[in-house]
Structures are given as C-alpha cells and as structure tokens.
Amino acid sequence: MADRQSFPPPNQAAISARLEAFRADLLDKVTARDTDAVVATACPDIYLSHGGNGGPDELRANLDLDPESLTEDLRPQAEMLRESYWQSLQDTLAQPGYFDEDGEFWMPHQWRLSLPASLDPFETYFVTGENVTLRQAPSRAGIVLGLISYEVVIIKKYLDDKAYQLVRLTDGTQGYINSDYLWSMVGYRAALVKSETGEWQLCTFVTGD
Known part of the structure; x- marks a missing residue:
C-alpha cells in the first residue's frame, strides 16, 4: 500500500441484462421512497445488521422508522434518520459492483478489497x-x-x-x-442474489465491520 494503488470500478453489472434491469427498477422504487415495493424485492432472510434478525419485516421497520421505536432522545431526529437510511440505500445501489464466487452481485465494488492488517x-x-x-x-x-x-x-x-x-x-x-x-470501508454495502426461480432479490444491506 505504501506505493499507492488505484482500483478503478469494473462494469460487471453489464454482464447480465436482467440484473441491470432489476437494479434500475429497484433504484426507481427507492428514489420514490416506496416502502411496499422495496420490501417486495427482499429475500425472505435479507441480512440487515450484525445483531438483528433480518427479514422483510426488519427492512420495513428500518424504512418506516416509527419514532416510538427510538429512545426518547432520538425521537426528534426520526425523520432525519429515516431519510438517511433511504439515501444510504439509494447511494449504495447506484455504486459500481462486482460478482463474487457465488454469483452474488455486491456494491460498492471496493468492498472486494482486502485491507492490510496495518490499516484500521x-x-x-x-x-x-x-x-x-x-x-x-x-x-x-x-x-x-x-x-x-x-x-x-x-x-x-x-x-x-x-x-x-x-x-x-x-x-x-x-x-x-x-x-x-x-x-x-466499513460503510454500507448491498448484495443482489438470484433466487432459485431465477429472480434477482435484495439480500443484504448492512454497515459495519
């Protein structure tokens, strides 16, 4: 890393026209802030946090963010936190991505980089x-x-x-x-995965190490 390196994004989504179409449609749903439509694209076991149960119900709760689910000091910030979550999902889905060895499509593309142990x-x-x-x-x-x-x-x-x-x-x-x-490098990342019936789904949207 001391020599500096550039990691330009690939255009791997272009490999699959169906994937590109799914991602574009999902981005339209997210831009419209359409909770029902976005939740309908999720895997039954969508992974959303390192400590939660995941699943479409948790995704819906994150997208709607009921102020009553927050601690009293955070309730005044509910609208801002809700919009931040939506915007993070929108920004992540718009990033260049890559296919992993299992055929899952991950965004952003830099998530595939392995950092040296010397970097926090x-x-x-x-x-x-x-x-x-x-x-x-x-x-x-x-x-x-x-x-x-x-x-x-x-x-x-x-x-x-x-x-x-x-x-x-x-x-x-x-x-x-x-x-x-x-x-x-511990920010949001998302994965789109093809179901057994061949349909693409949103199966991961998570942040953290």
Whole structure:
C-alpha cells in the first residue's frame, strides 16, 4: 500500500441484462421512497445488521422508522434518520459492483478489497471518483496538491459536519478531499442474489465491520 494503488470500478453489472434491469427498477422504487415495493424485492432472510434478525419485516421497520421505536432522545431526529437510511440505500445501489464466487452481485465494488492488517478499517476510506482534487486547505480555494482516482486513504477523525476531510494517502501525503467522494470501508454495502426461480432479490444491506 505504501506505493499507492488505484482500483478503478469494473462494469460487471453489464454482464447480465436482467440484473441491470432489476437494479434500475429497484433504484426507481427507492428514489420514490416506496416502502411496499422495496420490501417486495427482499429475500425472505435479507441480512440487515450484525445483531438483528433480518427479514422483510426488519427492512420495513428500518424504512418506516416509527419514532416510538427510538429512545426518547432520538425521537426528534426520526425523520432525519429515516431519510438517511433511504439515501444510504439509494447511494449504495447506484455504486459500481462486482460478482463474487457465488454469483452474488455486491456494491460498492471496493468492498472486494482486502485491507492490510496495518490499516484500521474504521479509519480507512475509498475515493469514489476519478481525478478528485487533493487540496492543501479545506476549501475549493485550496491549492491543488494532486488528483486522486479510486484510492484507499486514511482519515484519523472523520468530521460529519465538514465538507472536506483531512486525509493521508498510503505514501504519507496529506491533504483535504471533498467528503462527497469518500466512502468508509466499513460503510454500507448491498448484495443482489438470484433466487432459485431465477429472480434477482435484495439480500443484504448492512454497515459495519
């Protein structure tokens, strides 16, 4: 990793026209915030968290997010949390993906990368664009230090309310990158899986290590 590497996204979804059509249709349903339609695409045992039971009912609960299911201090944020979950699903399904050895289609494509033990996955992010500017200061006015394409970077402290994050490249170079182009390596990922009858389904949508 010290030599820096670029991992450009493949276009593996193009291998299957039916997969592409399913994903496009699912994205339309998510964009429309149509809970019933999205839940109808889910596997019976869809995996949604590392501690929950999964399944379509849990997916529905996550998409609808009843404020009464939250602790009292979080209830005022219910609408924001609900929209954040929908937007994360939309963003994840729109990412380039890859087929694994079992024929499952995973997004985003960088989930297939194996990080070296020296990198903390919770401090590791992926630059999702091509020729993304690395700047000397956290603003568009900052001097451009270089252009970064599909690289792994380290962020010691991600600041949710900031438009730019201080990153360190794997060769030690430091600078600021716009938050819109950074995806946590323990962030959301999704898998589409073909059922026994040959229909594609949403079978994983999860975040965390």
